[in-house]
Amino acid sequence: MPRFDLIATTTFGLEAVVAREVQQLGYPVLRTVDGRVYFQGDERDIARCNLWLRSADRLLIRVGEFPAPDFDALFDRTVDLPWADLLPIDAKFPVAGRSVMSRLHAVPSVQGCVKKAIVESLKKKYQRFRFEESGAVYPIEVSLLRDVASLTLDTSGDGLHKRGYRVFVGAAPLRETMAAGLIQLSYWNRERLLVDPFCGSGTIPIEAAMIGRNMAPGMGRSFAAEDWRWFDRRIWKDTRTEARDLRQPRLAQAILGFDHDPAAIRLSERGAREAGVEGDIQFREQEVSDFRTGQEYGVVICNPPYGERLGDPEEVAAVYRELGRVLSPLATWSIYVITASRAFEHQFGRRAHRRRKLFNGKLECQFYQYPGPPPKRADSAPNAAAEALASHADHAAIDESDDAYSDAVTEPVDSATVIESLAQAQEPTEDDVAAAAVSEAAAAAAAFNAQPWLSPQWILHTQVLLDSFQKYVGRELISRSDDPEDEARRLFDASFVVVSHGTQEDPVLNYGNRTALALWEMDATTLTSMPSRLTAEPVHRDERAQMMARALRDGYVDDYQGVRISSSGKCFHISDAIIWNLVNLSGQRVGQAATFSRWQFLESRQPEAVDS
Numbered sequence: 001m002p003r004f005d006l007i008a009t010t011t012f013g014l015e016a017v018v019a020r021e022v023q024q025l026g027y028p029v030l031r032t033v034d035g036r037v038y039f040q041g042d043e044r045d046i047a048r049c050n051l052w053l054r055s056a057d058r059l060l061i062r063v064g065e066f067p068a069p070d071f072d073a074l075f076d077r078t079v080d081l082p083w084a085d086l087l088p089i090d091a092k093f094p095v096a097g098r099s100v101m102s103r104l105h106a107v108p109s110v111q112g113c114v115k116k117a118i119v120e121s122l123k124k125k126y127q128r129f130r131f132e133e134s135g136a137v138y139p140i141e142v143s144l145l146r147d148v149a150s151l152t153l154d155t156s157g158d159g160l161h162k163r164g165y166r167v168f169v170g171a172a173p174l175r176e177t178m179a180a181g182l183i184q185l186s187y188w189n190r191e192r193l194l195v196d197p198f199c200g201s202g203t204i205p206i207e208a209a210m211i212g213r214n215m216a217p218g219m220g221r222s223f224a225a226e227d228w229r230w231f232d233r234r235i236w237k238d239t240r241t242e243a244r245d246l247r248q249p250r251l252a253q254a255i256l257g258f259d260h261d262p263a264a265i266r267l268s269e270r271g272a273r274e275a276g277v278e279g280d281i282q283f284r285e286q287e288v289s290d291f292r293t294g295q296e297y298g299v300v301i302c303n304p305p306y307g308e309r310l311g312d313p314e315e316v317a318a319v320y321r322e323l324g325r326v327l328s329p330l331a332t333w334s335i336y337v338i339t340a341s342r343a344f345e346h347q348f349g350r351r352a353h354r355r356r357k358l359f360n361g362k363l364e365c366q367f368y369q370y371p372g373p374p375p376k377r378a379d380s381a382p383n384a385a386a387e388a389l390a391s392h393a394d395h396a397a398i399d400e401s402d403d404a405y406s407d408a409v410t411e412p413v414d415s416a417t418v419i420e421s422l423a424q425a426q427e428p429t430e431d432d433v434a435a436a437a438v439s440e441a442a443a444a445a446a447a448f449n450a451q452p453w454l455s456p457q458w459i460l461h462t463q464v465l466l467d468s469f470q471k472y473v474g475r476e477l478i479s480r481s482d483d484p485e486d487e488a489r490r491l492f493d494a495s496f497v498v499v500s501h502g503t504q505e506d507p508v509l510n511y512g513n514r515t516a517l518a519l520w521e522m523d524a525t526t527l528t529s530m531p532s533r534l535t536a537e538p539v540h541r542d543e544r545a546q547m548m549a550r551a552l553r554d555g556y557v558d559d560y561q562g563v564r565i566s567s568s569g570k571c572f573h574i575s576d577a578i579i580w581n582l583v584n585l586s587g588q589r590v591g592q593a594a595t596f597s598r599w600q601f602l603e604s605r606q607p608e609a610v611d612s
């Protein structure tokens with residue numbers, strides 16, 4: 001089966017989510033740029049991705065990419081591409097076009113040039129002068145960006161947001177792909193209550209129910225490539241059968257969707273029925289001000305009215321204030337709101353922990369994120385990072401690496417405020433000064449533990465981790481942005497594990513990202529004061545040392561597996577781990593690092609020996 005260069009296209013701001021989805025489907029991402037996620041696959045992979053990608057707009061085959069400063073270059077290079085391998089003699093091949101920051105900016109002329117060049121290419125191959133274009137549609141796009149032409153064949157046809165369940169739309173609906181992206185950016189999982197108090201036509205609850213039940217979003221529609229002559233039809237049939245088999249039973253915890261408009265509730269119910277998730281969602285007509293709950297650890301994800309599209313600004317402000325009022329007692333809840341209103345945080349009454357710029361259609365929005373504490377678990381006392389792990393484990397039980405938060409705008413914790421609140425009103429005694437120093441240190445440690453990646457050492461160390469990975473492993477660990485602080489944050493927030501240690505005789509850990517901290521159940525201060533051998537049980541330490549020595553000799557190893565142990569004694573098996581050497585800018589060896597995205601808790605195992 002031939003392999004293709006594939007591109008999943010995405011709206012601005014959701015690239016990292018789509019990249020994670022692609023990885024979770026089992027395809028390594030080659031690069032992610034400007035709304036495009038590049039990877040490779042064959043016909044089967046094209047069918048799977050069309051059926052399963054939730055946040056991508058389309059799946060394209062990349063036919064060619066080349067500099068096209070003028071029409072001659074565009075024509076000649078297009079003729080040379082292997083069109084006859086893709087387009088049969090009767091293919092109908094409309095050419096869409098766009099041009100951004102390029103000398104060839106007259107899009108109709110660009111489209112015409114490409115069309116002529118493809119005809120020229122087909123003439124040579126098929127020995128014909130005319131093509132009837134009476135067969136299936138093979139949609140082509142020429143896209144010029146900074147004088148580089150990219151020619152693609154669209155395997156999806158209609159955009160992937162067209163799932164087939166939405167027959168009528170309400171006012172200002174969210175795209176299905178965007179709703180799926182928001183849910184995947186949140187910490188919701190099928191065990192937790194999800195509420196959308198402004199559900200409109202029900203897009204967020206319906207997409208969440210499909211995620212929770214592992215239902216392929218493309219099951220209810222067809223795709224352009226299904227009609228293609230060279231595409232084996234059995235593949236589509238098998239892929240759909242596989243998707244049906246992977247569906248999970250009904251959600252135990254129903255999702256709640258409210259709206260004060262009865263027509264919206266009717267639309268939502270109809271959409272849920274069409275999508276086959278009516279039993280997983282309860283829709284109800286309700287004013288936001290009437291929302292009450294006794295449940296803990298719920299999640300709100302919503303798209304309230306914005307001034308620009310729905311309601312006048314005063315009404316919208318009142319709705320945001322009500323939302324803030326009804327949610328403020330819910331200390332354990334996680335809240336996520338997408339809106340174009342700049343005044344949202346002020347009117348809602350709380351600054352977001354994070355913000356992410358997203359475009360809902362052409363409207364620039366912010367996704368305001370207020371993650372709550374992780375749900376209590378019967379068997380452990382999870383730390384602040386455990387929620388990431390819970391979410392990671394739940395999102396379709398897929399544990400490939402990702403970079404889902406790459407564009408999040410994070411507000412630094414205001415440690416000064418914490419310290420200020422500790423200040424004494426009266427003249428301090430010596431004991432007070434000592435106690436204040438301890439408190440200050442504690443506050444500083446708390447600030448560090450909340451966002452260790454903000455510290456200059458971690459920012460620098462992230463560069464060493466990333467540059468060394470590229471040097472030894474030959475690819476990037478995360479997409480690079482030329483912004484060390486941004487890279488430090490994204491590596492810290494990645495859902496795969498990254499840990500490293502220094503070059504001491506008994507090396508001490510000097511880095512652990514959020515997922516590592518959750519897995520080993522400790523904060524950054526504790527982790528970075530621990531000899532790295534203690535991350536493994538005593539019986540596994542020799543084998544671990546041998547593998548470290550092998551990495552030292554060869555630069556890296558990528559096949560490590562072994563058993564690790566968390567601070568509370570939970571054992572987990574890791575596999576496909578990569579261990580690589582760390583060198584600084586002057587080429588000096590400064591330690592070793594490890595990354596992995598596969599682990600499994602060994603439920604019944606107790607630690608095999610107690611460390612002395």
Ligand SMILES: C[S@@+](CC[C@H](N)C(=O)[O-])C[C@H]1O[C@@H](n2cnc3c(N)ncnc32)[C@H](O)[C@@H]1O
Pocket residue numbers: 170171172173174175197198199200201202203204258259260261264286287288289303304305306310319
């Ligand atoms: C932007 S739309 C939500 C669109 C929805 N996400 C979808 O995909 O269809 C906002 C919704 O909030 C509802 N709404 C406005 N004010 C409300 C209020 N005070 N209480 C409850 N619902 C309200 C509107 O009826 C509208 O359906």
